[in-house]
Amino acid sequence: MHGGGSTGTAGARHARRLALALALTATYMVAEVVGGLVTGSLALLADAAHMLTDVGGLALALLAIRFAAREPTSVRTFGYLRMEVLAAMANAVVLLMLTVYILYEAYQRFLSPPEVLSGPMLLVAAIGLVVNLASMFLLKGGSSESLNVKGAYFEVLSDMLGSIGVIVAALLMMWKGWSLADPLIGAGIGLFIVPRTWSLLSQVIHILMQGTPPNIDLPTVEDRLMSVPGVLGVHDLHVWTVTSNFDVMTCHLLVTDLALSRETIRAARRIMRDDFGVQHTTIQIDDEALKAEEAELHV
Structure with a gap:
């Protein structure tokens, strides 16, 4: 909650x-x-x-x-x-x-x-x-x-x-x-x-309809998240508005090393807060194995 x-x-x-x-x-x-x-x-x-x-x-x-x-x-x-x-x-x-x-x-x-x-x-x-x-x-x-x-x-x-x-x-x-x-x-x-x-x-x-806020450009968000060291890919990226001045972001980040998950999440949160004004984020960290398992679940 x-x-x-x-x-x-x-x-x-x-x-x-x-x-x-x-x-x-x-x-x-x-x-x-x-x-x-x-x-x-x-x-x-x-x-x-x-x-x-x-x-x-x-x-x-x-x-x-x-x-x-x-x-x-x-x-x-x-x-x-x-x-x-x-x-x-x-x-x-x-x-x-x-x-x-x-x-x-x-x-x-x-x-x-x-x-x-x-x-x-x-x-x-x-x-x-x-x-x-x-x-x-x-x-x-x-x-x-x-x-x-x-x-x-x-x-x-x-x-x-x-x-x-x-x-x-x-x-x-x-x-x-x-x-x-x-x-x-x-x-x-x-x-x-x-x-x-x-x-x-x-x-x-x-x-x-949970559309992307007008001030948010998703390709730009993806590019900025891809600039985080160790991030190989971004998928399931969503940004929407709950109410006025309350935007929410969720995404999966594909990384090279799960051991660096904490640093990766901190960097991604900072980007969303400072560059896009989004304070509420939910970020899941995946490696290739986890991404493959998730793909199987959605088959």
Whole structure:
């Protein structure tokens, strides 16, 4: 088992910022519902529904961090570290579903533009923009370290875009009387979310499929391991990601002298740590006889 909880994971380091972003988002969501009901703005009410999914996403992110902090067991030897990745996947799926909803609503409003109080609508959206920018500032640093925080950051980013869209629509309705501004801008927001969400989902799927981390080039790893004195070959080399900033490597090294196994393992671990940032390694040392025996077992 990989001992010790995961309180030091990238997501856990930003738990406090996630909690603050959750509080800001939930508070503004309530204000937006009230504003939508008072002004009769379907745009604000739809954005409030959008905010509701973000509240759920941020709460899910915090829940994932709590689960990830649990100690490993004999059944789950890596503990609950993958909860971060699963939470990020859930966030990505929700965002894609939300995009479909936004495009549907934009279509409905294009057919029948709603009449709203554009002045109060503008005020509520402006407050929302400030809240979203504050939440983005809280989460931006962690979004480059943790997929979980990255998913939450994208949800807040999509909210920020929603606020900007509502502001622009309100201004166009106030100054130009253009009622179609709301559905057209809504559709643009929905389409803008898609590539970023797809990128996040692709990263999550790559991790769940135990793909090689993007920063690791396996031929380079093999070349560096082959440079260790006494190493004749490298086989069964695998590098994958358990959760954000937690990569794992396993391999077999074919050596000339089993008596030098300790020195060989130390050198290989040092290469993986210093050159590739991989701290968790499992290295099996083989000679020609052991390799032949292993080949027979796999026949």
